[in-house]
Amino acid sequence: MDKIKTIIISDAHDMEGRLVEKGLQDIFSKAEVTLFNCSDLKIEYCIGCFSCRYKTPGKCIHNDGMVDILPHLVASDVIVLLTRMEYGCYSPLIKRMLDRTITFETPFLRTVNGETHLEPRYPKKRKLLTVAYDENIDSEEAVIFTHLTKRNAVNFDAEWRRPVFINEGEDIEKKLRRAYGDLLK
Amino acid sequence: MKKVIFLNGSPKRKRAVSEKFLKIAEDCLEGQIRGEKLYIYESEFSDGFFESIYEADAVVMALPLYIDCLPARVLEFMTESKEYLKNRELRRPELYFIINCGFLEYSQNDTAIKIIEKYAEKTGFDYRGGISIGSGAMILQSRKKEALEKVLQEMAQEVKAFYDTEEMQETTVRKINVDMPRFLFKAKADKLWVEAGAKKGLDKKALKAKYY
Ligand SMILES: Cc1cc2nc3c(=O)[nH]c(=O)nc-3n(C[C@H](O)[C@H](O)[C@H](O)COP(=O)(O)O)c2cc1C
Numbered sequence: 001m002d003k004i005k006t007i008i009i010s011d012a013h014d015m016e017g018r019l020v021e022k023g024l025q026d027i028f029s030k031a032e033v034t035l036f037n038c039s040d041l042k043i044e045y046c047i048g049c050f051s052c053r054y055k056t057p058g059k060c061i062h063n064d065g066m067v068d069i070l071p072h073l074v075a076s077d078v079i080v081l082l083t084r085m086e087y088g089c090y091s092p093l094i095k096r097m098l099d100r101t102i103t104f105e106t107p108f109l110r111t112v113n114g115e116t117h118l119e120p121r122y123p124k125k126r127k128l129l130t131v132a133y134d135e136n137i138d139s140e141e142a143v144i145f146t147h148l149t150k151r152n153a154v155n156f157d158a159e160w161r162r163p164v165f166i167n168e169g170e171d172i173e174k175k176l177r178r179a180y181g182d183l184l185k
Numbered sequence: 186m187k188k189v190i191f192l193n194g195s196p197k198r199k200r201a202v203s204e205k206f207l208k209i210a211e212d213c214l215e216g217q218i219r220g221e222k223l224y225i226y227e228s229e230f231s232d233g234f235f236e237s238i239y240e241a242d243a244v245v246m247a248l249p250l251y252i253d254c255l256p257a258r259v260l261e262f263m264t265e266s267k268e269y270l271k272n273r274e275l276r277r278p279e280l281y282f283i284i285n286c287g288f289l290e291y292s293q294n295d296t297a298i299k300i301i302e303k304y305a306e307k308t309g310f311d312y313r314g315g316i317s318i319g320s321g322a323m324i325l326q327s328r329k330k331e332a333l334e335k336v337l338q339e340m341a342q343e344v345k346a347f348y349d350t351e352e353m354q355e356t357t358v359r360k361i362n363v364d365m366p367r368f369l370f371k372a373k374a375d376k377l378w379v380e381a382g383a384k385k386g387l388d389k390k391a392l393k394a395k396y397y
Binding site (some may be wrong): 045046047048053054055056057058059071074086087088090091092095096099101103106107108109111115116117119121122140141144147148151152155 | 252254258260263288289292293295296303304307367370375381387389391395396
């Protein structure tokens with residue numbers, strides 16, 4: 001994992017989130033890590049204008065925190081998303097950022113797993129690891145999130161890794177260490 | 186008469202196809218319910234906004250699929266409405282959805298639908314199902330237009346009638362997309378973007394260019 005370019009995008013702003021964020025930084029200490037915490041950044045909503053498709057390909061109309069994130073996302077070997085779990089989905093903060101990654105794809109279609117999807121604008125062998133935390137994640141939420149992240153790995157043109165679920169009070173380091181081992185495979 | 190909130194969850198608001206789908210449902214309930222239209226991407230989430238939702242008998246939420254789930258502001262709406270509603274006496278307004286995705290297959294909406302269902306469960310809505318639309322941008326210009334209008338009308342009848350019946354109702358998710366082989370859908374969609382780019386002086390290669 002040495003010098004593997006890793007981008008960690010996090011929504012942590014409370015005690016629980018910060019603990020997991022710290023845990024991730026420790027586990028990835030040997031990699032070349034760039035951490036973005038969305039609660040420190042200003043990120044506008046995607047307004048669905050599609051300028052990034054046919055007016056200024058790959059470039060969004062908003063000039064905000066995404067301008068810092070995107071080049072790192074493009075260059076990354078490993079993408080780690082750290083999010084509070086809400087209804088089996090990402091937190092709104094992480095989702096604002098994700099909606100803006102539509103620039104990561106060209107306007108043109110390809111077929112993946114028997115469905116239409118967009119072609120990646122920046123093809124590369126990446127891996128996507130997601131870490132979801134909450135007081136108490138129920139098993140249905142975990143199933144929904146697992147499906148969702150599988151689909152999002154296609155958007156990122158990345159190999160999917162099984163998400164890590166962390167309930168309050170659980171052994172963060174142990175769970176993250178296992179996921180890290182999984183990433184090396 | 187039932188009070189029904191029509192909730193538009195697209196950032197494109199009045200220009201969204203979600204608005205068109207909502208309008209079809211709204212129109213066939215004209216005069217038969219008390220309707221109100223709210224825009225998730227326009228509103229500050231005031232107490233008044235959530236109070237309207239709380240007081241409704243039914244909420245019909247139309248939204249696009251964004252990155253295989255719900256648009257960011259719709260998630261914010263969910264988080265904040267849950268906070269607001271948890272302090273109120275349980276009323277269980279019915280929740281219906283109309284979700285549409287840009288790609289061909291309605292099956293792409295399945296995960297997002299599960300998220301809506303989970304939200305309803307955790308917030309105290311009476312989840313009533315809805316309509317899952319694939320090829321959302323194309324369908325109103327296709328031969329499936331009438332079939333789509335029909336399912337929207339069927340759902341509207343349920344929105345109107347639920348309290349008129351005594352029995353527990355089945356939850357229905359109606360699914361529809363254009364009737365077209367994938368290669369043809371791809372050819373059509375790709376052509377639209379090539380044409381849109383050409384108007385801006387950009388060829389296909391330029392549309393695929395790396396920016397970073
Ligand atoms: C940020 C963004 C993400 C999108 N993600 C998806 C997606 O994951 N799958 C899909 O089929 N369409 C996706 N779309 C396409 C929209 O779902 C489609 O354009 C839809 O018809 C928009 O509906 P509206 O006009 O009601 O907003 C996305 C569009 C945007 C702008």
